[in-house]
Amino acid sequence: QKEVEQDPGPLSVPEGAIVSLNCTYSNSAFQYFMWYRQYSRKGPELLMYTYSSGNKEDGRFTAQVDKSSKYISLFIRDSQPSDSATYLCAMWAGGGNKLTFGTGTQLKVEL
Amino acid sequence: DGGITQSPKYLFRKEGQNVTLSCEQNLNHDAMYWYRQDPGQGLRLIYYSQIVNDFQKGDIAEGYSVSREKKESFPLTVTSAQKNPTAFYLCASTITSAGSRTHGYTFGSGTRLTVV
Numbered sequence: 577q578k579e580v581e582q583d584p585g586p587l588s589v590p591e592g593a594i595v596s597l598n599c600t601y602s603n604s605a606f607q608y609f610m611w612y613r614q615y616s617r618k619g620p621e622l623l624m625y626t627y628s629s630g631n632k633e634d635g636r637f638t639a640q641v642d643k644s645s646k647y648i649s650l651f652i653r654d655s656q657p658s659d660s661a662t663y664l665c666a667m668w669a670g671g672g673n674k675l676t677f678g679t680g681t682q683l684k685v686e687l
Numbered sequence: 688d689g690g691i692t693q694s695p696k697y698l699f700r701k702e703g704q705n706v707t708l709s710c711e712q713n714l715n716h717d718a719m720y721w722y723r724q725d726p727g728q729g730l731r732l733i734y735y736s737q738i739v740n741d742f743q744k745g746d747i748a749e750g751y752s753v754s755r756e757k758k759e760s761f762p763l764t765v766t767s768a769q770k771n772p773t774a775f776y777l778c779a780s781t782i783t784s785a786g787s788r789t790h791g792y793t794f795g796s797g798t799r800l801t802v803v
Binding site: 582584607608610612617618619621622625627664666668670674677678679 | 727779
């Protein structure tokens with residue numbers, strides 16, 4: 577079993593929809609949680625990070641962490657075609673000082 | 688502007704040939720990483736370096752080698768021992784390994800390597 581599981585998609589939604597992207601994890605030592613966005617043939621870029629449980633909002637993006645369920649989510653409101661990309665979750669436990677990445681979910685927002 | 692530069696963007700390798708991928712950063716970051724990305728497999732860590740003149744193997748180091756002689760540079764050599772090298776290679780850096788928990792990694796734009 578992988579430490580971090582992420583549905584690969586692809587996920588296709590109409591413009592303006594609310595998108596929910598999710599990751600589950602098995603390592604209870606993970607404390608910091610991140611979301612990256614990767615456009616085709618480009619490197620990932622950090623969208624936002626959260627520490628421990630709770631919500632964090634940044635514009636149209638909301639990151640949510642539920643440590644009791646070992647489940648994290650990224651919500652995108654009023655989705656736009658420019659949001660079409662692969663979204664990767666990443667987590668940091670501290671011991672190895674390295675991030676552990678999910679496999680990524682491919683999102684397509686259609687006009 | 689600060690960032691990570693990977694070159695070349697596209698690289699073609701013949702069977703039995705060694706090739707070197709370049710990664711340069713001007714962010715004054717201590718830690719650097721090399722990942723391989725294949726469809727459906729996400730990012731797999733090849734090598735990482737937390738400080739100059741020191742590096743550690745990641746999960747899939749076989750057939751690869753690195754050096755870290757300068758803080759700014761972390762080149763990756765794909766040797767002929769790597770049997771399936773066709774992939775998208777990403778270099779990343781972070782301020783320090785511990786600092787990655789809040790700063791995350793900064794990635795380059797990648798090098799697509801194809802065996803011909």
